[in-house]
Amino acid sequence: MNSTVSAPSATAGLDAWLCYLEALHPTEIDLGLSRVQQVKERLNIDPGKAQVLTVAGTNGKGSTVRYLESILRAAGYRTGAYISPHIYRYEERVRLHGALASADDFVRAFAAIEQARGDISLTYFEFGTLAAFWLLQRSELDVWILEVGLGGRLDAVNCLAADVAMVTSVGIDHIGFLGSDRNGIAAEKAGVFRAGKGAVIGEPDFPKQVLSELQTKGIEPQCVGHQFNYQQTSADHWTFTGRRSQLQALPMPQLPLPNAATALMALELLNLPVTEQAIREGLVKAAEPGRLQYVAGNPDYLLDVAHNPHAAAFLVEHLRNRFGSRPIYAVLGMLKDKDIAGTLEQLKPAVSAWYLADLEGPRGASAKELASALGEVTNQQPPLSYPCVTDAFRSACDAARESQQQPLVLVCGSFYTVAKIPNAE
Structure with a gap:
């Protein structure tokens, strides 16, 4: 614990509390459940009669949470959702009955946790996770929907046992914490599963090695391609086949289709009835800022937080399916601890012009570093480089307006990159 910082007062603003949280623990990431478990017990955190859905995975967590929330709300249930990270403001991390928690809500939660933790040091994420639980518990909910931050087994969210847990995907990311092979990463993510509880795998x-290990623990996951399936049947429709349901001509959602199927399988396992009408309504309404977010204008642009090769490959497939042969002008900013070369290699076939930007902060990669990585995977003309994302975005938009080919401006590479766009023009 950093003893040189003092806790804000209970009447201090949210920004003061967030600064305090950032300085409180010696490291940003410190995986383990012992600290958060102790404080959870001191706070008497308990979902009670509410059912808990937990979503883990390399990519697709946020959109899966949004699908679950949207469908359950359409079915008339009282929902609370916890996601991370936020894009524009911290309040995005908790939604209660579909609305963002307020800054004052978070301040009250932080003050309660500060009082309860005593001399137990908490990371920024652990503090925020407990605050989310504290707020959810006080909101008279039917369902808690929780997004894992990193991994699964040792993530703070996993101190609550889920009634139904999901792993959306398994890719190589966070290798410093989860390992560099898919077996190890999958095992960490599958740590959210519990024997006798619902488990869904959308990867x-x-x-197979991890599946076998799960079975020895009494966990029988529902796996895509086996216990449930989905298929896009036209530009506007798709089908879902689960253990108990077969849904035809479902409306194509805005968010990734694989995650919609994972959500529907989880809802089959949940001990709450959901009508087909609620499913259809929820699919249509589900949208998440910064995830395949299309903005029509002059020019049109697409925001997506894809920041690893797995997510980039899915993004390229989406671009081809939705935008065909339109030129893509890519505005890119990334963190230096990501697989930059691997991500660019996936994006390369779809991109016509690159607008690379420095990303501020100690973890941010420079445009020069991005250009160096790009040079290893492409034979295109040298990319353009900019000192900030907003400058790169403006330049790409100007070039797109001058073109006769109706280019689409794509902004991707990081949550931090997408977060810069609303104030760009």
């Missing part, structure tokens, strides 16, 4: 190539 079509989930490691």
